[in-house]
Amino acid sequence: MASKRLVVDVHTHLYLPRYASLLRKRTDLPKIITRTRDDGQKEERLVILKDEPSGGRPVGPSYVERDEKLRFMKNHGIDISIVSTANPWLDFLSTKEAHELALQLNDDLDEYCSSGPTVPGTSMRQLYGFGLIPIVPNISTKSLLEAVRQISASSCLKGLIMGTRGVGNGLDDEALDPVWSAISEAGLTVFLHPHYGIPQETWGGKNNGHVLPLALGFPMETTIATTRLILSGVLDRFPSLRLLLAHSGGALPQLSSRLASCIDHDPIVASRLKHDARFYLGKLYLDAVCYGPEELGFVSDVLARSNRYETGSKNIVPGSRSVGSGRMLFGTDHPFFPPLSSSEKWKSVVENLDAINNVQDWTKADKDGVKGGNAISLFNL
Ligand code: URA
Numbered sequence: 304m305a306s307k308r309l310v311v312d313v314h315t316h317l318y319l320p321r322y323a324s325l326l327r328k329r330t331d332l333p334k335i336i337t338r339t340r341d342d343g344q345k346e347e348r349l350v351i352l353k354d355e356p357s358g359g360r361p362v363g364p365s366y367v368e369r370d371e372k373l374r375f376m377k378n379h380g381i382d383i384s385i386v387s388t389a390n391p392w393l394d395f396l397s398t399k400e401a402h403e404l405a406l407q408l409n410d411d412l413d414e415y416c417s418s419g420p421t422v423p424g425t426s427m428r429q430l431y432g433f434g435l436i437p438i439v440p441n442i443s444t445k446s447l448l449e450a451v452r453q454i455s456a457s458s459c460l461k462g463l464i465m466g467t468r469g470v471g472n473g474l475d476d477e478a479l480d481p482v483w484s485a486i487s488e489a490g491l492t493v494f495l496h497p498h499y500g501i502p503q504e505t506w507g508g509k510n511n512g513h514v515l516p517l518a519l520g521f522p523m524e525t526t527i528a529t530t531r532l533i534l535s536g537v538l539d540r541f542p543s544l545r546l547l548l549a550h551s552g553g554a555l556p557q558l559s560s561r562l563a564s565c566i567d568h569d570p571i572v573a574s575r576l577k578h579d580a581r582f583y584l585g586k587l588y589l590d591a592v593c594y595g596p597e598e599l600g601f602v603s604d605v606l607a608r609s610n611r612y613e614t615g616s617k618n619i620v621p622g623s624r625s626v627g628s629g630r631m632l633f634g635t636d637h638p639f640f641p642p643l644s645s646s647e648k649w650k651s652v653v654e655n656l657d658a659i660n661n662v663q664d665w666t667k668a669d670k671d672g673v674k675g676g677n678a679i680s681l682f683n684l
């Protein structure tokens with residue numbers, strides 16, 4: 304019973320020391336640069352996005368050091384974090400470099416987690432991780448499967464984080480079928496996370512900082528990648544594949560009925576899928592990183608109605624919000640979105656916890672589930 308009340312953060316990043324030192328050596332994106340501020344102090348900045356405004360973002364110990372992660376968790380009442388390498392992962396490396404670094408970083412992350420503390424009074428660790436597979440253009444399937452096996456055999460890695468590019472042609476590429484198959488069989492979860500956004504010219508000429516790429520570009524990238532994956536039949540071929548989408552699935556919940564209708568009216572696609580597109584939404588897991596109770600309630604409604612759209616289903620009763628909330632999991636996106644002026648509690652985190660606590664019609668059990676219980680079950684912690 305006590306474990307139901309633990310708070311688990313499933314969306315929290317780091318750059319392991321080995322990865323950060325690689326970024327410091329680079330002159331092309333992605334890179335960490337050192338610059339001198341107006342007050343004469345030196346500061347490191349992370350430059351990872353194409354056309355990144357303001358010379359990137361400040362990057363400090365919270366990106367790299369485990370003690371900082373644990374301090375952040377304590378300050379915010381987070382008992383367990385499932386930590387993942389932040390974007391852009393291995394995307395910029397050659398096949399050889401990506402293969403070697405994936406295996407090294409998986410070992411590093413397993414050690415980072417397994418040598419960390421346990422949750423007091425339990426055998427659970429405070430830190431678990433999502434590993435990496437070397438998913439870059441021209442990589443061999445053998446190399447991808449080797450990393451899946453390594454993650455599966457590790458003690459603390461519970462899945463893998465993945466961007467949207469696949470091996471060059473996106474996640475709807477049949478070349479990935481053996482990878483989806485191996486991941487499903489291993490019972491690992493894929494944490495699908497954006498990096499590229501949508502084309503820069505969409506944003507116009509005004510300097511709006513990072514707002515448009517992060518608030519809109521990132522979620523649209525996830526929306527498009529997941530839609531392509533659904534359209535390609537991956538979820539029909541691998542029905543037990545567990546996908547956890549960043550940022551509450553972007554715009555997919557809002558657009559899912561429109562998507563279903565467009566499929567139904569398209570002669571090329573109409574008979575391709577086994578089920579109505581809305582069915583697949585209810586098979587996904589979504590983080591609860593959307594900062595508002597109304598959005599969380601809406602997303603849980605969308606997830607809950609999935610069975611109504613199962614071909615041949617007699618179940619036409621809309622599922623309850625509770626059913627949908629069972630597939631949603633708290634996250635922070637730490638160390639991104641720090642407060643602009645120093646404060647112990649981060650607004651981005653407090654807002655996400657408040658949002659969960661204030662969803663209309665979510666019971667206490669639903670809220671406890673989203674805050675931690677769902678992650679404990681999904682990842683068998
Ligand atoms: N910005 C990033 O680059 N990555 C995140 O995960 C969040 C914000």
Ligand code: ZN
Pocket residue numbers: 314316496549636
């Ligand atoms: Zn993130």
